[in-house]
Amino acid sequence: MTSDVxxxxxxxxxxxxxxxRVRAQVRQFAVEIGLSLVDQTKVVTAASELARNTLRHAGxxxxxxxxxxxxxxxxxxxxxxxxxxGIADIGLAMTDGYTSGGGLGLGLGGAKRLxxxxxxxxxxxxxxxxxxxxxxxF
Amino acid sequence: MEKIPIxxxxxxxxxxxxxxxxxxxxxxxxxxxxxxxVRDEANGVIIDISALDIVDSFIGRVLSxxxxxxxxxxxETIVVGMQPAVAIxxxxxxxxxxxVKTALNVELGMAMLSRRLRS
Ligand SMILES: Nc1ncnc2c1ncn2[C@@H]1O[C@H](COP(=O)(O)OP(=O)(O)OP(=O)(O)O)[C@@H](O)[C@H]1O
Ligand SMILES: [Mg+2]
Numbered sequence: 310m311t312s313d314v315x316x317x318x319x320x321x322x323x324x325x326x327x328x329x330r331v332r333a334q335v336r337q338f339a340v341e342i343g344l345s346l347v348d349q350t351k352v353v354t355a356a357s358e359l360a361r362n363t364l365r366h367a368g369x370x371x372x373x374x375x376x377x378x379x380x381x382x383x384x385x386x387x388x389x390x391x392x393x394x395g396i397a398d399i400g401l402a403m404t405d406g407y408t409s410g411g412g413l414g415l416g417l418g419g420a421k422r423l424x425x426x427x428x429x430x431x432x433x434x435x436x437x438x439x440x441x442x443x444x445x446x447f
Numbered sequence: 448m449e450k451i452p453i454x455x456x457x458x459x460x461x462x463x464x465x466x467x468x469x470x471x472x473x474x475x476x477x478x479x480x481x482x483x484x485v486r487d488e489a490n491g492v493i494i495d496i497s498a499l500d501i502v503d504s505f506i507g508r509v510l511s512x513x514x515x516x517x518x519x520x521x522x523e524t525i526v527v528g529m530q531p532a533v534a535i536x537x538x539x540x541x542x543x544x545x546x547v548k549t550a551l552n553v554e555l556g557m558a559m560l561s562r563r564l565r566s
Contacts, residue, residue, distance in 0.1 A: 325469035325471050326469055329467050329469045332467060332501070346532045347531075347532045347535050347536070349532070350501055350532040350533060350535070351536050351539065353501050354501045354502075354503050354536050354540060357501060357503040358503055358504060358540075361470070361503070412504065412505075412508070413504045413507070413508055413542070415504045415542060416503075418541065419504065419539070419541050422541070
C-alpha cells in the first residue's frame with residue numbers, strides 16, 4: 310500500500326540562490342520525516358550536488374520535492390530535471406573524477422553513494438532527470 | 448553584494464562562515480582572503496565552518512583552492528569546526544580536502560599556527 314502525502318512542489322533552479330533555497334527546503338523535509346542528523350546531511354549534500362549540476366551543466370531547470378509514505382517507512386523523493394544538452398555517456402559521467410570542465414567530477418557518483426535510490430534518465434539534446442530517494446526506516 | 452567578514456588577529460586572518468553560502472559568495476571569499484593575506488602580511492588563515500551544515504564538492508573545492516593560493520602567498524590555512532555529520536558525509540561523497548589542514552576549533556587552530564610559526 311502506498312500513499313504519497315504531498316503533491317510535489319516544483320522549485321526553480323536558475324540561480325545560486327535557488328540552489329540555497331532548495332537545500333533549505335530539502336533540510337526541512339528531512340527533519341520532518343525524522344531523518345538522523347547524518348542522513349539529513351547526506352541527502353542535503355546530494356541535493357546540493359544535483360541542483361548545481363542542473364544549473365551549471367544544463368543552464369537551469371527545476372527540483373521537485375516530495376515526501377513518500379509507505380506502510381512502515383517514510384522517504385524523501387527528490388527529482389532534478391532540465392531541458393539541457395543531456396548526457397551522451399552516462400557511465401563516464403558517473404565515474405568519480407570525470408568532469409566535462411572545472412569540477413571535481415564527484416557530484417553524480419557522490420550523490421548516488423549518499424542516498425538509497427538513484428536514477429538518472431537522459432536524452433542527448435532533450436535533457437536530464439535525476440531522481441533520488443532517502444528512506445527513513447522505523 | 449554581501450560579504451563574509453574577515454577579522455585580523457595579529458598575523459592571522461579569521462573567517463567565520465555564518466551563512467549557507469551560495470557559490471558566488473564562496474568565490475568572493477576566496478578572492479577577498481587572497482587580497483587580505485597580502486595587504487595584512489598575514490601568515491595564517493583560520494576558516495571556521497562550525498556553522499556550515501553541509502560541505503559539498505563546490506565548497507570543498509573552494510576550501511582547497513583557498514588553501515593552495517594562501518600557501519603560495521606564504522600563509523598557512525586551517526579549516527576548523529567541521530561538524531561530525533559533515534565529516535562523515537564528505538568521506539562518502541569522496542571528497543578529500545587536498546592540502547587543507549583541519550583542527551577541531553579556533554583555539555586549537557590558533558595553537559597549530561603558532562607552533563608552525565615558531566619552528
Ligand atoms: N544535468 C546535467 N546535464 C548535462 N550534463 C550533466 C548534468 N549533470 C552532470 N552532467 C555531466 O556529468 C559530468 C559529471 O558530473 P559531476 O557532478 O559528477 O561532476 P562535475 O559537476 O563536473 O564536478 P563537481 O560536481 O565535482 O563539481 C559533468 O561534468 C557533466 O558533463
Ligand atoms: Mg557536479
